[in-house]
Amino acid sequence: MLLDAILEAAPDAMIVVDSAGNAGRIQSANGHAVNLFGYTRDELIGQPIEILLPERYRARHPSYRNGYFSDPKTRPMGAGFELLGRRKDGTEFPAEISLAPTPSAEGVRVIAAVRDLTERKRVAAIVQASERRYHNLLDNMLEAVQILGFDWRYLYLNDAAARNGHQVKEEMLGRTVMERYPGFETTEMFASLRQCMEQRTARTTEFAFMYPDATQGWFEFSIQPVPEGLFILSLDITARKRVDQELRALNVELEQRVQARTAQLEETNQFLSAIIENIPDMVFVKDAQQLAFVRFNKAGEALLGVTRETLLGKSDYDFFPTAQAEFFQAKDRETLRSKAVLEILEEPLETKHGRRWLHTKKIPILGADGAAQFLLGISADITERKQADEARARLVAIVESSEDAIIGRDLDGLVTSWNKGAERIFGYSAEEVVGKIMPSQIVAGHETESGLLMQRIQKGERIDQLATLRRRRDGQEIYVSSNVSPILDSAGRLIGSASISRDITETKRNQDALARAKDAAEAANRELESFSYSVAHDLRAPLRSIDGFSQALLEDYAEKLDTEGQQYLSFVRESAQHMARLIDDLLALARVARSELHREAVDLSRLVRAAITRLERAQPERSVDVMIEEGLTCEGDPRLLAVVLDNLLGNAWKFTGKREDARIEFGATRKDRNTVYFVRDNGAGFDMAFANKLFGVFQRLHAAADFEGTGVGLATVQRVVSRHEGRVWAEGAVNRGATFFFTLHEQDRVA
């Protein structure tokens, strides 16, 4: 039948229940029903429907059944009730039953469709559980979850969402966002949400959110369009944002610090570089493996005379003679191996400027692992110092080898240096004296000299040739002549004194002896002076008598004397007069030898003229042609030079006495560097053969009968000229006159 076919085809269990007569009996059941309840068809048909119910419901069910049959409609059964079905094996299952009346010949039948809800319920339970779990999850999530409906009502929000919003969850559900957050629709956030809501787009973004209490928070929103509206996952990133900001600030600060640090480092680097560059010593760095130059400073460039560009990357072998390069590299390797500083006090270096001497330190630069990475070298050019040292050594040698005592003292009077000469002169060895106050050698009574000396030295004065009496170590007294000078440092400050002393005991003794001799000589001189004075005086008196009384005789007793007698008396007179002249001349000669030589400007021409005048006055009857060169001056003793001229001119006058055309000349010529004065006459002259006798005392080259004279005059002239460091000589010829030359203060005199 059709019905049966439909029932059979129906996906659910279908049971037809009779109403009248067999009320409540199963008329038919489909395959599904059979499967569902576990009965066979035959077991089902004719049974009360209640057998399909759990026992506890069977009693009540007929009333319901009857109620349905009184008004049968198509409707679900047991609305609002959970219906249970019972299987043959007694197990129960949830069911959904829908009833549909169907008319039949036998009356109204009910078709009951029974759906096993077990699965559905199970699934529903699962779903529910799942949902619950899901809700739990959502509820317990840190993130805020909100589901907003299209009307902006909160369909769901979890605790976190409420917390985030500083609100209470129960007050929010069902309310609109605007209600809960007044002014929200003005915000950017809302605009964003609306866009998502309307355009059904998803978005993840950050927003600053103003709380009702006016505080601000930052949130990260993930907005998802869902069928209900919008699903919003939000994370309170306020803290994170703050941290972010702090981090950013920190970063900025860090950045600044890094920059500052970098600048500092840069500065330090430049500073260090500047130091290296400006160190006046050569600074170089070589790498430890190849010993090639990696750094080279300005001083090094100056020293070697090469630029660093030519040097960097190369090694010693590229620049220096092999032997030298080997030496350098050997030292380098030694330094690197021993990992200790190597000092080379002196090494020669051939540079473009010649040979220089260096004081070098080689320093290994180790890496963090302790292995040698670089070799640092610092070389000071000690060439000048070496030369200075050598010069100093020479000076020290000079000081040491000096015969004089050379003593250095500091400001406190402590001896700083004491040479061999000092040891010899004063008798103290250097060990005994250096570093101590100089042993008091001042002889008692001379102490004040030393005190005054120190004062003057401290004022920075030099003391020259100070003679003092000192006592040697062995007690012997000696005379010492010292030159003391202040020692100044390079800034000009007084740091001590240096004295050079000579033992002048011998000299002083000599000087004393000389002084005594001089005194004695002077005393003798004075004695001689008064002696010769009185001698002359006493010798003249008798001569006067001789002459006087002879003359008296001649005058008064002339008639008693014959011619011869008279002649004899005149001889007597002449002799007495001659002797008088001798005495005068000898006295003059002696005086010339004795007297002090005054030195002043002397006008020789004037002296000559004066002498001539005297001669003319004494013999006015003579006429002599006299030529005097004017303006001839010299330096000397005027009295003594007057004597010279008197003598020379007197001679010229005398020896031209026999000539009518007597001529006397006085002048000067220059010979080499000297002025030669001359007195020339055209008188009797002399034989040059006897020229060497001219100047001897009492020596005469003429007979007294021809020309009178004492023979002392020229000796006197020679003595005076000699005392003036000059020479006198003569040229002449018999009867052809004579020229007497003399010089004064002769230069380049050959003894």
Place this chain on the structure above:
Amino acid sequence: MSNDKIILLVEDNPKDEALTLRALNKANVLNQVVVVHDGVEALDYLFARGDHVNRDPAVMPELILLDLKLPKIDGLEVLKTLRLDERTKLLPVVILTSSVEEQDLVRGYSLGANSYVRKPVDFVQFSEAVRQLGLYWLVLNETAPVNRKP
């Protein structure tokens, strides 16, 4: 030349004395010549004391010829002394000596001698010198008036 101008000759050497007197004579110097033989006597005479105590001190010589080398007190001492005394301060003194030593000249003049003449050995010259002395000092020269007691 008048007689009342006295010449005091201070000379120790009798020969020189004789020669000087002779020279004065030859020169027609007829003044009274008083001769004293040493420095003490010279002063005694001038100050009218000692051997010359009886001399009239108001009468002073017109000219003093003074030798330098004298026994007892020498010529320069005499000169010095008489130049210190009011009575004899202004008397003309001619030093007549054989010395021409410079220091004597200087000292002589310093002590107030009016003239210094050297005695030559040559008598003829000596006579001439004396004559000139006399002519000048006794005739030409005006001497200072001396206080004379009436």
